[in-house]
Amino acid sequence: MSGMRRLNLRTFGKLLLMVAVMFGFGYAMVPFYKAFCEFVGINQLGDKSSGIVARNTQVDESRLITVEFDANARGPLTFAPAQSSMQVHPGQMATIRYEVANQQPHSVRAQAIPSYVPAVAASYFKKIECFCFTQQTLQAGEAKEFPVVFVIDANLPKDVKTITLSYTFFDLGKTPPNAAADDGKDGGGNG
Template sequence: MSDSTPRRNWLESLRRANLQLVGKLSVVAVLMFGFAYSLVPLYNAICSALGINVLSLSERQHAVKARDIKNTQIDYSRKISIEFDANVRGPWEFKPAVSHLEVHPGELTTVMYEFKNVQNRVMSAQAIPSYAPKQATAHFNKLECFCFNEYTLAAGEGKQWPVVFVIDPKLPKDVKTITLSYTFFEVAGKKQAAAPVLNGAKGSKS
């Protein structure tokens, strides 16, 4: 009995010491987490107090750069004539809103293309672009285009699609005219059934 008493006391002391150590480590972990969590609002508060906003300053500088680059890239000493062409392979209407435009290299330009399904059935089709002369292809940069996308239009439905483009100022000096041509054709295997004709209705030719 006398030998076991000191051992029990020693184990009890060790247990209390371990519990104290765990408690201290827990407190340290909580404090570290709280410190890390407060860094962002603390940083924002300091920046606000000193009148510094690194993020917004960076954004403003980036916006100014983008605006300057956009303006300085336009070559006002040159004009390029852009001709718009549309070819169809099927009974539908497809044409550009304008037949030609004159643009400066580096100038952002938008032109609309119009399409109408004049059939009495749903159809799926897509457009493929081509350029002339060939050396202009690498310098005709489209930011938005309906080409290569597949579209489904109901009977009699019409659509307008934009083409947003920029002519690269590095376009060779001897190129003064570029033709952008689209061929719009029905997607193979996507022909839809004709829409039902109402009683008494007469077909019309377009």
């Protein structure tokens, strides 16, 4: 038995040594990687002394696209963009805010549907964040501000210089009384 125990202890010691060596190697890789990158001249974006400035190379700074914003409401809502237009470079991330208010004495559910002019722009207008992705619930008299974060694809045809993004906010009716109370947080369902 003592021979087997000695063998187990020796194996355990070798495994501990191996773990310590692997940890040390991983820890030492950071300065080795940094030294290698400095020597070869790569990956110096975070080094202010290198004079390299990080920028998004997918932004086409040779073009400016005017994006006009429009808002329509179907139902008891007021709905408007915070600004009527902006100019963006293709590939540049931009944000517009839309303001919506429920004019009713009860809560309502609503859904925004976008449309684009010219229609070809729809394929090149990429929304990263948008209130139009889901139904919205507005309490009685509540006003909200919703951002739309977007990028216009740099492959937008050269003849398109203006895009109109128009949203129509449709009132889907009163919020069911139990839906406002539960708000989907009853813990039941399929998880």
